[in-house]
Amino acid sequence: MPGAHAAVMKPPSALSDEEIVSRILEGETLLFEVLMRRHNQRLYRSARAIVRDDHEAEDVMQEAYVNAYSHLAQFDGRAKFSTWLTKIAVYEALARARRRGRDEPLDDTSLETLMPTSTSPDPERLAFGRELGALIESAVDKLGDGYRDVFMLRQVEGLSTAETADALGLSEDVVKTRFSRARSALQRDLLDRTDAVATTAFTFGQARCDRVVASVLLRIGAGS
Numbered sequence: 618m619p620g621a622h623a624a625v626m627k628p629p630s631a632l633s634d635e636e637i638v639s640r641i642l643e644g645e646t647l648l649f650e651v652l653m654r655r656h657n658q659r660l661y662r663s664a665r666a667i668v669r670d671d672h673e674a675e676d677v678m679q680e681a682y683v684n685a686y687s688h689l690a691q692f693d694g695r696a697k698f699s700t701w702l703t704k705i706a707v708y709e710a711l712a713r714a715r716r717r718g719r720d721e722p723l724d725d726t727s728l729e730t731l732m733p734t735s736t737s738p739d740p741e742r743l744a745f746g747r748e749l750g751a752l753i754e755s756a757v758d759k760l761g762d763g764y765r766d767v768f769m770l771r772q773v774e775g776l777s778t779a780e781t782a783d784a785l786g787l788s789e790d791v792v793k794t795r796f797s798r799a800r801s802a803l804q805r806d807l808l809d810r811t812d813a814v815a816t817t818a819f820t821f822g823q824a825r826c827d828r829v830v831a832s833v834l835l836r837i838g839a840g841s
Contacts, residue, residue, distance in 0.1 A: 634698035642690060646839040653682055653830050656699055659774055660706045661821040663784070666769035667710035669758055675829055677713060681706035682833040696783060703784040707766065714762070754819060756803050767792055768799040773819060 629637065629651045637648050657678070664677035685705050692701055757765055757773070770781045771792070778796075782789045 635694060638689060638692055638698060641686075646837070647834075649682075649686055649837065649839055650830055650834060652698075652702075653833060654826060656702055657826050657829060658821040659699065659703060661825075662769050662774050662819045663703050663706050663766065664710040665819055666757070666765040667707070667714050667762075669765075673713065674710075675825065677706055677710045678829050679833055679836070680709050682829075683836050684709070686833075686837045697780075700780060700783050703770075704786070707785055750820075757819075760799050760802060764795050764799040764802070767795040769819070771796045772800075 627636075629648055632640070632651070634652060634655070637651055641648050641652075660678045660681060661674055664681070665671065665674040668674055668677060681702065685702055692698060753773075757768060760768060766785060767781060767787075770776045770784060771778070776784065778789050778792050781787075781796075782792045785792070787795075
């Protein structure tokens with residue numbers, strides 16, 4: 618069958634997530650690297666919004682990938698693979714935040730704690746903040762728990778309200794409310810620039826991508 622032969626010969630980069638998952642389950646474990654490189658940035662941004670630490674966000678990613686690989690047969694295709702994977706990372710990040718006491722109870726009716734003010738700005742932060750991407754990262758970090766992750770997925774990563782709600786286990790109304798409040802809490806001039814360049818913030822560079830991929834492949838026994 619020519620069609621079947623053509624499908625088999627498709628390069629990994631041309632395969633859908635679901636096709637790659639099927640082939641991994643059939644024994645092509647090295648293809649898991651394709652999925653990791655394809656979704657590293659989203660997982661990093663999702664985890665970073667919750668744990669607020671670069672290194673811990675990488676740890677969260679590794680755990681999420683290992684868990685996803687271990688339970689790959691449980692992926693039923695009812696949701697996008699990217700959403701399923703993001704959920705795993707979000708749950709791992711939230712669990713870590715709670716263990717460390719970082720995730721405070723969220724009161725959706727209050728805005729006082731949404732973006733804490735500081736009477737003495739951090740000089741290092743302000744100096745580094747001359748770069749627009751760093752300014753955005755600093756502003757997002759000041760958003761309250763429960764608002765950072767919504768803002769990160771909706772504004773920075775570009776997910777829809779429904780996708781964000783699904784990934785975070787929230788209702789669409791809650792996502793809309795928190796996203797609106799997060800936007801309002803950011804300074805208007807910064808927010809205006811964020812609309813144009815948000816995709817440059819919280820990037821996951823090649824070296825970090827390689828490090829996470831190599832570590833996960835080693836842990837799941839798919840390395841060379």
